[in-house]
Amino acid sequence: MEYIIETKDITKKFDDFTAVDSVNLKIPTNSVYGVLGPNGAGKTTLISMLCTILRPTHGSATVNGYDIVKNPKEVRASIGIVFQSRALDDILTGREHLEMHAALYGVPKDLREKRLEEVLDLIALGSKVDEFVKTYSGGMKRRLEIGRGLIHHPKVLFLDEPTLGLDPQTRESIWEYIQRLNQEEEVTVLMTTHYMEEADKLCDEVAIINQGNIITADSPSNLKRELKADTITIRVDKAEEFLERAKSLAFVKDIFEADSEIKIMVERGDYLVPEIVNFANQHNIFVNSIELEHPNLEDVFLKYTGRTIGEGGR
């Protein structure tokens, strides 16, 4: 199977609001696939449909070859999920969570012990595994949830915002963990995130979603290459005038305003910073600040939506 998940015009409407609008995705087997978008873009709704919690309004999708509407039970048996909000029970220990999950997913009794050891090895909870979950740190809870999602050897692991609200160190360790997972186990990872950095670092392929629509999908490096550009971010006192005048410059590939800053796409920005400053001075425009950046996914997002990701999408 080349693609483990395929969606066809999958759509979800809540009354008048279209959360996911005719999305078509093909997710290659054994890849780490990122769905990237601001809060409210429809990421969680999309995942909820793929893991059969929500029914699509129309359209369809297959996961591991099973239709999400016609064979929800088979779909659920082939996936593991880590929800955005935590889904642990305070009054159970880590081990009890894993045991219960294994039982729910019908892992045969004689295999359970072995799987449990496997997962415990991976999530490194140490002796904490026999303590109540309420004594765990945020990162431990996350690791437990990820481990739980793996105990029945799913074909696809859904991670909805896996590092939301975690400190940078924990985030790093979860990233490493996801990478190791993808390499060592035969599992496709579909993750949503609104951290550009995260998608950039982890994903083989990224789909950018905004207001329920997939805007573009490709590997992070291709997406960045497509920009063919460094970005010069400049703040000036007369933004309108500068925008008009700078458009005519030969080396400017694209120029637009975002967040009261002007972004200029150029090919080799290192040489052009002085030139732009001089140009502004010639026209009596005062430069407050100027900054050069090599492309990242944030810029890709900006280019396609005209907004930074933090601004949200509704």
Next chain:
Amino acid sequence: MVTPLLWLLIFGTGLGSAVRFGGVVGGYKTFIYPGIIGQTILFTAVFSGVSVIIDRQYGFLKEILVAPISRPAIVFGKALGISTTALIQGLILLLLSFVVGIQMTIEIFLQSAVVILLISLGLAGLGLLIASFTDSMEGFNLILSFIVLPIFLLSGALFPVTNLPSWLQIAVYLDPLTYGVDALRAIILKTSVLPLYLSVAIVSLFTILMVLTSAFIFSRREQELM
């Protein structure tokens, strides 16, 4: 387990000495003993529906919902778990029958256990049904106070249901717990308004109806709840 004993000892003795009660041997305290068993399982079973809401608020319910098990199976599992708790409480109360001077036999014990299990399953179904309609703890408690207390008071747990004004009589016979309490009274005190088989039949019907309805509603609702 303290609450039912307080009811029996304080309320039972207190009211028992204030009124002349000739209904059963042993007086008022003995009369309300089956009723207090009914009350205990009523509160335990229905309030346990709140566990669904807690699971939902903690997000734990989602974990259960995406497991490859059917929605009715989840509801049946919950109902069985809840009625186990209620059954254990009922059994402890049965063992304490000497407090009100009732001679417990194995026959009475086993028959009562079956009836207690039946009622608690039905009431657990009722609790789960309410829980599947409400999203918050506050909402659940609000609905409960409108349902649980009337069920308790109308069940004839505290007074004989014969010789009531007709409006109250009707309400009493609409209350499913009436038949549960009456069945328990038939088994434990050998005195009842309806024949035992009829009470048990009505309780069974109620139980089947509640469990099936809550399974059905739960399957329909939860799809759209996330």
